[in-house]
Amino acid sequence: MDPFGTYKKVVSARSTLKEVLKTCQDGGIVSTAFIYGLENNLLDGVIVADNAGEFKAIPKVATTPEEVLEAAGTKYTVCPNISVLKSAVREYGCEKIGVVGTPCQVRAVRKLMKYPVGFRHIPDKISLIIGIFCMENFPYNGLKLIVEEHCGVKMEDVVKMDIGKGKFWVYTKWGETKAIKLKETHPYEQVACHVCTDYTAELADISTGSVGSPDGWSTVFIRTAKGEEIFNKMVEDGYLEVKPIEEVKPGLGLVEKLALTKKEKNMKEIEHRKELGLPVPY
Amino acid sequence: MVKVAHVQLCSCCGCLVSLADTYEKLLDVLNSIELVYCQTLADVREIPECDIALVEGSVCLDDHHSLEIAKEVKEKAKIVVALGACAATGGVTRYCRGNQLSKPVHSSFSPLTEVIKVDLAIPGCPPSPEAIVSVITAALNGDMEYLQPFAELAEKGSEACGCDLLTKVVNKSLCMGCGTCAAACPTRAIEMIDGRPNVTQYLCIKCGVCSVQCPRIRFPELIEKIE
Numbered sequence: 319m320d321p322f323g324t325y326k327k328v329v330s331a332r333s334t335l336k337e338v339l340k341t342c343q344d345g346g347i348v349s350t351a352f353i354y355g356l357e358n359n360l361l362d363g364v365i366v367a368d369n370a371g372e373f374k375a376i377p378k379v380a381t382t383p384e385e386v387l388e389a390a391g392t393k394y395t396v397c398p399n400i401s402v403l404k405s406a407v408r409e410y411g412c413e414k415i416g417v418v419g420t421p422c423q424v425r426a427v428r429k430l431m432k433y434p435v436g437f438r439h440i441p442d443k444i445s446l447i448i449g450i451f452c453m454e455n456f457p458y459n460g461l462k463l464i465v466e467e468h469c470g471v472k473m474e475d476v477v478k479m480d481i482g483k484g485k486f487w488v489y490t491k492w493g494e495t496k497a498i499k500l501k502e503t504h505p506y507e508q509v510a511c512h513v514c515t516d517y518t519a520e521l522a523d524i525s526t527g528s529v530g531s532p533d534g535w536s537t538v539f540i541r542t543a544k545g546e547e548i549f550n551k552m553v554e555d556g557y558l559e560v561k562p563i564e565e566v567k568p569g570l571g572l573v574e575k576l577a578l579t580k581k582e583k584n585m586k587e588i589e590h591r592k593e594l595g596l597p598v599p600y
Numbered sequence: 601m602v603k604v605a606h607v608q609l610c611s612c613c614g615c616l617v618s619l620a621d622t623y624e625k626l627l628d629v630l631n632s633i634e635l636v637y638c639q640t641l642a643d644v645r646e647i648p649e650c651d652i653a654l655v656e657g658s659v660c661l662d663d664h665h666s667l668e669i670a671k672e673v674k675e676k677a678k679i680v681v682a683l684g685a686c687a688a689t690g691g692v693t694r695y696c697r698g699n700q701l702s703k704p705v706h707s708s709f710s711p712l713t714e715v716i717k718v719d720l721a722i723p724g725c726p727p728s729p730e731a732i733v734s735v736i737t738a739a740l741n742g743d744m745e746y747l748q749p750f751a752e753l754a755e756k757g758s759e760a761c762g763c764d765l766l767t768k769v770v771n772k773s774l775c776m777g778c779g780t781c782a783a784a785c786p787t788r789a790i791e792m793i794d795g796r797p798n799v800t801q802y803l804c805i806k807c808g809v810c811s812v813q814c815p816r817i818r819f820p821e822l823i824e825k826i827e
Contacts, residue, residue, distance in 0.1 A: 324826055377779065396795030398779025405783075419778070425823070426778040426815040432823050433749065436784030436809035438618070438728035455776065457795060508795075510776040510816070521826050542826055597772055599819045 321577035323520025325539045326546055330531040330566040331558045341390040343480070344528040345536030347558070348418050348448050349390045351524065351548065353383040354557050355416055360548060361445055363412030365419075367397035372473040373465075374458060377402045379410050392450075394479050395461045396508065400426050407443055414445040421516035424449040428521045446548060449519020451527025451537075451573075453481075453511075453580055460506030468503070469496040482528060512587040513598055517577040524549060530573040531566055537573055602740055603650040605637035606683075607673055609666055610693055610709055611657030615684035616640055618726035619654075625733050632740060652739060653677035655718075658686040658693040658709040667715070674716045679739060681720045682754060683732070685807035687712040688721035689760035692805040713758040720747060721754040723808035725786050749818055753808075760808030762789055762799035764817075770796055774816040781810035 322328075333339055333346035335353065342349050348366075355361030366389040368378035375397035380386045399419050406412045417427055424447055431441040456464065465471055465479070469488045480487040485497040519525035523545030530537035540549050552558045563570050588598050606616060616638070620626055633652075637644045647653075653673045660666040673680055685691030690711040698707025713721055722735055738746040762785075769775045777795030789803035790810060797810070811817055 323824075396777035398777050398782065398792040398795060401779025401782040401792050403780075403783045420776075422776045422815065423778045425819065426780040426813075428823050428826070429815045429819060430780060430784070430813055433731065433734075433813070433820075434728045435722065435724045435731045435812050436728065436786065436807075437813070438621070438726075438730070440728075441730055459794075508776060509773050513774060513816075514776070521824065597768065597774065597817075599774065599816045 319578060319581055321574045321581070322518050322539060323516075323541070325541045328537065328539045328563050328570060330535050330561045330563050331538045332535045334557055334559055337387055338390065339534075341387060343390070343392040345526070345531065345534065345538075346390070347524075347526040347536045347538055348450065349386050350557050351446070351448060351552065352380070352386045352416050352418070354552050354555070355414075355446060355548065356381070356383055356386070358551075360414065361416045362414045363406050363410050364416035365399050365402055365406060367393050367399060367418070369393060373461065373476060373479065379406045379412070381410060381412070391478065392480070394481070395456050395458045399423055400430075403427075403430075404437065404440060407440055413443050415443050416446040416448065417444060418448045418450065419519075420452040420455060421449055421519040421521075422452075422511075422514055424519045424522045425516065446524070446544065447522045449522030449525040451518055451525065451529055453517065453576065454507040455511055456503070456506055457508050460508070464498070464503050464506055468498050471496055512584055513591065515581045515584045515588075517580040518573065527573075529576055530563065530568060530570055535561070535566065537563065537570070601634040602632070602652065603636045603648070604633045604736075605647055605650040605653045605673075605677065606635070606640070607637065607647060607653055607655045607669065608639060609655060609657030609669060609687065609712065610660050611684065611686045613640060613656070614726040615654075615656040615732075618684075618729050619732050622729040622733050625729070629733060629736055633736075647672055647676050650677050652679045652681060652736075654681045654683040655687050655712055656683040658690055658711050659715045660706050661708040661710055661715075662698070662706045663703070670712060670715050679719045680712075680716065681722065681735070681739075682712045682718045683722055684727055685723050685725040685760075685805070685809075687718075688723045688753060689713070689758055689806055689808040691725050691807050694806050711758050713754055718754040720750040721757055722750055723753060723757070723760060723812050725805060725807035725809070745820075745822055749812075749820055752818075753812070757808065760811065761806050762797075762801070762804040762810055764808075764811035765790070765797045765799060765814065768811060769814055769816050776816065778815065780813050780815065784809045784813040
């Protein structure tokens with residue numbers, strides 16, 4: 319089974335922008351790419367998941383680097399980013415749009431570009447699609463329950479959440495760190511995630527996530543000509559530091575293991591649904 | 601040269617406007633086809649024999665002219681395309697009640713897909729210019745793989761509603777909250793609440809575009825190819 323989908327190259331990378339490194343989740347790749355795009359006129363609007371307070375995620379059309387920075391960091395809950403795509407074109411007047419999304423959202427964007435039945439004059443305005451690695455997502459109330467009941471932390475006190483090393487981590491504004499086993503979070507996953515076999519956002523121009531790279535770095539797949547062009551420019555202009563993936567720990571092997579785990583587990587679920595006579599995307 | 605006819609039944613002409621909204625692409629399309637019938641653009645009174653008929657609008661069952669035209673299209677065209685919501689899914693004409701002059705008795709409208717056998721259906725109010733051009737181009741090139749979803753809609757997609765999102769996606773545990781349906785809706789009838797579409801029924805015009813865009817109902821394999 320092919321774990322990663324089509325790609326041109328894969329590297330480990332980290333932002334060189336100080337203000338990004340202060341607020342970003344791992345290597346700050348998404349924020350840096352969008353800031354670079356906006357500053358260099360490659361993009362004029364980007365769709366991001368903003369933190370609406372207490373880690374409620376809402377989609378936002380950001381048109382300045384400041385707005386991108388405000389939205390930095392992973393939210394671990396559902397955020398309907400694609401719902402503001404038309405508004406980015408019609409209301410914000412954007413013509414070169416960057417979109418960040420989970421693998422399923424990236425797939426939705428590729429579908430609407432190929433079959434734009436209800437998306438008049440939109441497909442040609444999507445300039446960059448960045449995908450983030452994703453095993454599953456949590457509905458907001460599921461996330462809240464994990465944080466408040468299992469970690470014993472009030473949502474209002476949380477400054478960062480993270481998933482890594484088999485654990486779900488919560489950091490508070492009082493400097494505390496709480497962690498629970500990832501297994502404890504499984505009952506609160508969004509069940510619709512279980513028909514998805516895409517871990518590394520296989521249809522994005524660029525996909526990124528923490529897995530495979532050391533702390534503070536991100537693994538980056540460069541998949542398309544478009545993705546390669548902007549990524550190379552960012553490196554040339556000094557926005558990103560890059561290391562060969564072969565030279566970092568834990569390396570690509572871990573990404574492959576998780577990607578295949580997701581595929582195998584969810585293919586079984588798809589088969590199970592078929593046996594029950596339930597529909598699956600086709 | 602492929603002969604194309606544009607036939608208007610009960611509709612607003614918006615789908616033809618959408619076709620014209622392709623600007624320079626329209627010229628490319630017009631260069632590769634022969635437009636043999638189009639009442640809005642050309643003075644031809646009889647529908648001639650043609651390869652493709654793009655039919656917009658629903659059929660008024662209370663009007664024998666409307667029924668005759670639908671039947672005539674079927675006889676004259678090799679491929680019949682239901683262009684837009686009214687022809688494909690009924691669209692806003694599902695709500696028509698007649699009572700207007702000069703024909704107060706015209707009050708029953710059915711999508712073309714429910715009256716004659718249609719080969720391809722393109723929902724949307726109107727379908728985007730890009731989608732119309734893609735379908736025409738695929739039809740000219742015989743790209744059946746691309747056309748497959750439109751052929752399926754012609755076969756069994758005549759009833760469409762925002763409720764499809766509930767019955768086919770949310771209730772079936774398939775919705776992951778991407779929000780594509782909300783962006784696609786032309787009347788802003790869909791709001792994302794707690795990561796799920798909430799459909800305001802009285803705003804829904806049954807154009808079918810929300811469920812057509814949903815990646816969790818249909819995801820054709822050809823989308824997987826990226827460059």
